[in-house]
Amino acid sequence: MATAVEDRADGERQSPLSDAVVVRFAGDSGDGMQLTGGQFTLSSALAGNDFATFPDFPAEIRAPQGTLFGVSAFQINFGSSAIDTAGDAPDVLVAMNPAALKTNVPQLKPGGLIIADEGEFNDRNLAKAKYDANPLEDGSLAKWQLLKLNISQLTMDAVKPFGLGNKEALRCKNMWTLGLALWMFDRDRQPLVDWLNAKFAKAPDLAAANVAALNAGHAYGETAELAGPLKQHHVDPAPVAPGLYRTLTGAEGIALGLVAGAQLSKLPMFFGGYPITPASAILHHLSRLKEYDVTTFQAEDEIAAICSAIGASYGGSLGVTSSSGPGIALKGEAMGLAIMTELPLVIVNSQRGGPSTGLPTKTEQSDLYQAVYGRNGDAPMPVVAARSPGDAFECAIEAVRIAVQYMTPVMLLTDGYIANAAEPWAVPDLTTYEAFPVEFLTEVPEGGFKPYGRDEKLARPWVKPGTPDLLHRIGGIEKEVDTGHINYAPGNHQAMTDIRKAKIDGIKVLDQVVELGAEGGKLAVVGWGSTFGPIHQAVRRQRAQGADVSHIHIRHIWPLPANLGELLKSYDKVIVPEMNTGQLKTVLRDQYLVDAKPVNKVSGQPFTIAEIESAIEEALA
Amino acid sequence: MNEMTTIARPTTLKDWETDQEVRWCPGCGDYAILKAVQRTMPEIGTAPENTVFVSGIGCSSRFPYYMETYGFHTIHGRAPAFATGLKLANPELDIWIVTGDGDGLSIGGNHTMHLIRRNLDCQIMLFNNEIYGLTKGQYSPTSRVGTTSPSTPYGSVDRPAQPAAFALGAGARFVARGFDVSKELPNVLKAAHAHKGAAFIEIFQNCIVYNKDVFEDFAAPKGAEDRQLWLKQGEPMVYAKGTKGIALDAEALHLKTVDVVDGDWEAAGVIVHDVTNRSVAHMLVEMRFGEFPMALGILYDDPRPTFEADVVRQNKAAAEGKKADLQGLLKKGQTWTVTEGGPEL
Ligand SMILES: Cc1ncc(C[n+]2csc(CCOP(=O)(O)OP(=O)(O)O)c2C)c(N)n1
Ligand code: SF4
Numbered sequence: 028m029a030t031a032v033e034d035r036a037d038g039e040r041q042s043p044l045s046d047a048v049v050v051r052f053a054g055d056s057g058d059g060m061q062l063t064g065g066q067f068t069l070s071s072a073l074a075g076n077d078f079a080t081f082p083d084f085p086a087e088i089r090a091p092q093g094t095l096f097g098v099s100a101f102q103i104n105f106g107s108s109a110i111d112t113a114g115d116a117p118d119v120l121v122a123m124n125p126a127a128l129k130t131n132v133p134q135l136k137p138g139g140l141i142i143a144d145e146g147e148f149n150d151r152n153l154a155k156a157k158y159d160a161n162p163l164e165d166g167s168l169a170k171w172q173l174l175k176l177n178i179s180q181l182t183m184d185a186v187k188p189f190g191l192g193n194k195e196a197l198r199c200k201n202m203w204t205l206g207l208a209l210w211m212f213d214r215d216r217q218p219l220v221d222w223l224n225a226k227f228a229k230a231p232d233l234a235a236a237n238v239a240a241l242n243a244g245h246a247y248g249e250t251a252e253l254a255g256p257l258k259q260h261h262v263d264p265a266p267v268a269p270g271l272y273r274t275l276t277g278a279e280g281i282a283l284g285l286v287a288g289a290q291l292s293k294l295p296m297f298f299g300g301y302p303i304t305p306a307s308a309i310l311h312h313l314s315r316l317k318e319y320d321v322t323t324f325q326a327e328d329e330i331a332a333i334c335s336a337i338g339a340s341y342g343g344s345l346g347v348t349s350s351s352g353p354g355i356a357l358k359g360e361a362m363g364l365a366i367m368t369e370l371p372l373v374i375v376n377s378q379r380g381g382p383s384t385g386l387p388t389k390t391e392q393s394d395l396y397q398a399v400y401g402r403n404g405d406a407p408m409p410v411v412a413a414r415s416p417g418d419a420f421e422c423a424i425e426a427v428r429i430a431v432q433y434m435t436p437v438m439l440l441t442d443g444y445i446a447n448a449a450e451p452w453a454v455p456d457l458t459t460y461e462a463f464p465v466e467f468l469t470e471v472p473e474g475g476f477k478p479y480g481r482d483e484k485l486a487r488p489w490v491k492p493g494t495p496d497l498l499h500r501i502g503g504i505e506k507e508v509d510t511g512h513i514n515y516a517p518g519n520h521q522a523m524t525d526i527r528k529a530k531i532d533g534i535k536v537l538d539q540v541v542e543l544g545a546e547g548g549k550l551a552v553v554g555w556g557s558t559f560g561p562i563h564q565a566v567r568r569q570r571a572q573g574a575d576v577s578h579i580h581i582r583h584i585w586p587l588p589a590n591l592g593e594l595l596k597s598y599d600k601v602i603v604p605e606m607n608t609g610q611l612k613t614v615l616r617d618q619y620l621v622d623a624k625p626v627n628k629v630s631g632q633p634f635t636i637a638e639i640e641s642a643i644e645e646a647l648a
Numbered sequence: 649m650n651e652m653t654t655i656a657r658p659t660t661l662k663d664w665e666t667d668q669e670v671r672w673c674p675g676c677g678d679y680a681i682l683k684a685v686q687r688t689m690p691e692i693g694t695a696p697e698n699t700v701f702v703s704g705i706g707c708s709s710r711f712p713y714y715m716e717t718y719g720f721h722t723i724h725g726r727a728p729a730f731a732t733g734l735k736l737a738n739p740e741l742d743i744w745i746v747t748g749d750g751d752g753l754s755i756g757g758n759h760t761m762h763l764i765r766r767n768l769d770c771q772i773m774l775f776n777n778e779i780y781g782l783t784k785g786q787y788s789p790t791s792r793v794g795t796t797s798p799s800t801p802y803g804s805v806d807r808p809a810q811p812a813a814f815a816l817g818a819g820a821r822f823v824a825r826g827f828d829v830s831k832e833l834p835n836v837l838k839a840a841h842a843h844k845g846a847a848f849i850e851i852f853q854n855c856i857v858y859n860k861d862v863f864e865d866f867a868a869p870k871g872a873e874d875r876q877l878w879l880k881q882g883e884p885m886v887y888a889k890g891t892k893g894i895a896l897d898a899e900a901l902h903l904k905t906v907d908v909v910d911g912d913w914e915a916a917g918v919i920v921h922d923v924t925n926r927s928v929a930h931m932l933v934e935m936r937f938g939e940f941p942m943a944l945g946i947l948y949d950d951p952r953p954t955f956e957a958d959v960v961r962q963n964k965a966a967a968e969g970k971k972a973d974l975q976g977l978l979k980k981g982q983t984w985t986v987t988e989g990g991p992e993l
């Protein structure tokens with residue numbers, strides 16, 4: 028994601044390949060590809076490159092070895108200027124077995140490089156990958172460059188001195204591969220050596236074997252025939268602002284942002300969750316942060332998770348719950364109660380492919396309707412959507428702010444792509460964030476205590492049970508204006524419905540900005556969530572070619588920024604690329620009567636830049 | 649129960665009444681339970697502001713509106729989950745859960761089970777009227793086989809759940825039974841409150857409109873002593889004015905009723921009630937009324953550490969010696985510094 032200070036002048040990015048490379052590591056789930064990718068990512072960071080990653084792994088925990096559905100892949104795009112996406116098509120594909128080759132080679136750029144572990148292309152594995160003939164031998168890969176190496180054997184040879192068993196020795200294959208990749212891109216090996224030594228501190232033999240494999244892979248690159256397809260390629264550092272950086276995944280971004288939000292509001296946090304992919308990672312992260320006044324609770328189901336969080340909010344904590352589509356569906360009724368009782372709550376939805384169980388490990392943005400409209404009754408609720416791991420940190424703070432200042436549940440949308448992807452993140456200085464400390468009502472105010480009295484934001488007072496003199500009862504039955512007593516009178520329900528709507532409509536959110544381009548013009552490409560990267564790059568490239576196109580990215584899905592309607596109307600055309608069948612598009616059409624046109628993709632994979640570019644070209648044609 | 653709350657200023661029944669109009673049907677058993685609770689609270693000696701009534705949905709779940717305490721009328725079946733979050737947020741609060749046979753055992757059975765299993769410190773009052781009152785009289789999971797109702801015009805066919813047995817099976821450390829108009833109910837409530845941990849109380853409650861007098865067979869004042877076995881710690885399990893008792897058939901490993909002649913219960917082999925005896929508790933909750941009297945009072949009471957205490961202890965231990973340095977945390981992990989000269993570790 029773009030940490031680079033600024034994009035190289037728009038016009039210079041005609042060929043994105045000169046200064047950016049996309050590498051995909053693909054292998055069996057047991058081959059350690061995610062680890063390899065993660066370490067290669069760190070080395071890219073240390074080389075000063077900007078980067079974005081895309082881990083793509085199977086839903087099965089231990090898929091049978093060698094099968095097509097057991098392939099695990101990790102893609103990284105790194106470069107010397109701003110990188111917004113994990114890249115469309117890889118330049119280099121590392122395939123650790125036939126299944127990995129088969130599932131990933133179609134995406135490889137023509138002329139791209141395949142590095143295949145020949146040792147794994149035996150009859151059994153070829154059959155499992157449903158190859159009739161060995162693709163390394165039959166010429167079917169002719170449109171790419173092919174480098175076949177017996178990585179298995181080379182690794183075994185390299186780790187022989189350490190006396191590991193066959194199985195353990197082969198586990199070092201990924202380090203051999205990583206060593207070769209480090210050589211290819213002219214990277215320093217030492218940080219990896221340090222990391223391995225630390226990781227296997229308790230098993231020095233394993234550490235030594237892994238280091239030996241890493242070195243052997245590196246040495247192989249150095250000594251390999253220079254005439255072959257293997258060439259060293261140096262990617263210059265990106266012009267990145269000085270400062271402290273780290274890699275951040277979306278799940279980390281949300282967990283840390285929630286903790287920051289709790290601190291800024293001066294509240295203890297209570298997190299109720301129930302395991303579900305890809306949301307669990309947030310629960311895992313927060314479970315370790317006890318010293319930050321965080322209590323985590325693994326509930327018996329998603330309903331109990333949200334209800335416990337509401338109970339904690341009622342008790343004066345910042346209640347937070349998190350899930351993915353199916354679990355969010357279960358939480359619906361309780362969200363209504365939080366709206367009715369006007370208690371703060373943050374609900375994180377890490378979206379995945381749906382409906383039903385859908386595609387648990389694949390990404391989609393198809394829960395926007397559910398977030399904005401998905402409850403019984405007129406139940407307005409703010410919705411904030413994160414665009415990237417780093418942005419998830421900011422959005423989590425924003426969600427907490429809205430929740431406690433307006434006494435309302437807030438939904439924070441992220442998705443599987445953001446949750447798992449890592450990006451370099453300039454560590455923010457927390458002292459630059461404005462605190463928003465919560466003030467509980469602790470004594471009877473002038474004019475008497477009204478549990479449903481309101482401040483200028485239309486928020487009701489937050490009273491902790493245990494407070495003398497402010498005893499009152501709340502619940503899901505319609506409340507009487509001010510007193511909060513049960514009241515079914517027609518006029519009262521009208522009044523309360525209006526108040527609940529006015530409160531959410533009145534939430535102050537920043538005006539919508541144009542990310543790239545100008546206010547007004549021929550075409551606006553409007554996006555939200557994790558499609559930020561591909562849209563941004565596509566708009567940048569199209570502008571470089573002279574197209575009149577602008578990029579608008581919406582963080583506040585509900586309520587929408589006050590100026591958005593006018594802004595959209597200042598363009599001749601509006602297109603809305605989304606990883607769903609057109610949900611934000613519908614909301615925009617409904618809210619502003621603009622002729623927003625959908626651009627949709629629901630394959631479980633993020634948009635490629637090229638796909639957005641052709642949508643832009645089509646719209647402008 | 650909660651130790652912190654037992655030093656409150658004295659209160660009277662009036663202090664626990666709200667100004668809200670009570671909306672149950674005239675003659676509903678809920679009134680008697682409400683009064684029993686309001687009468688018991690001053691004796692328990694807790695402070696109204698530290699007391700929270702949390703309920704689900706049902707006639708019974710309207711209860712919090714009538715108690716001058718904090719109260720949360722939540723959603724159907726989920727009161728235990730709200731109570732769990734609330735108690736973890738503030739372990740000082742004294743929490744009473746009010747639920748019905750439908751609320752607590754049908755839609756919310758899962759939460760009831762987990763609340764009990766975890767042993768959250770609270771009192772759970774399950775008002776068992778063997779019917780769905782609020783939705784106008786459908787049969788419930790505790791309705792007897794053959795209950796005719798709008799949804800079972802030919803009689804229900806499924807076997808009922810037994811709340812006390814369910815609770816004990818879920819791991820309850822306190823199980824008690826009472827009924828709406830019983831004079832003993834306040835004592836049961838007090839014992840439940842005195843128990844530290846999840847205290848489960850099944851309260852038989854007469855729904856005068858949809859399931860009138862289903863408990864009359866044992867609750868009717870006339871002949872009550874023959875049909876009610878009030879269990880008292882350390883006392884023999886005798887009833888019918890001491891002429892009958894409960895003994896163990898050691899060979900078949902189940903309980904039996906025996907005649908007690910001349911008050912010599914020992915000779916008859918009558919068991920002395922030990923509230924900490926879990927095996928006997930399992931037999932008591934399974935005792936079928938008819939063949940046996942209805943077992944009432946404190947069936948089982950043997951505390952264990954509570955969930956919230958363990959959570960608090962673990963949180964404290966895990967935080968021990970660590971500073972809540974969020975800026976430091978942000979900098980943790982794989983970091984590098986970019987200077988004018990380029991990145992370095
Ligand atoms: C999600 C949901 N489903 C159904 C209902 C309708 N409903 C309200 S109370 C109730 C049953 C109540 O029975 P019980 O818990 O025995 O309480 P009682 O009224 O008998 O005291 C039902 C089905 C509801 N309010 N919410
Ligand atoms: S319907 Fe039954 S349980 Fe409900 S208030 Fe009336 S009598 Fe009581």
Ligand SMILES: [Mg+2]
Pocket residue numbers: 706748749750775776777778779780781788
């Ligand atoms: Mg009932």
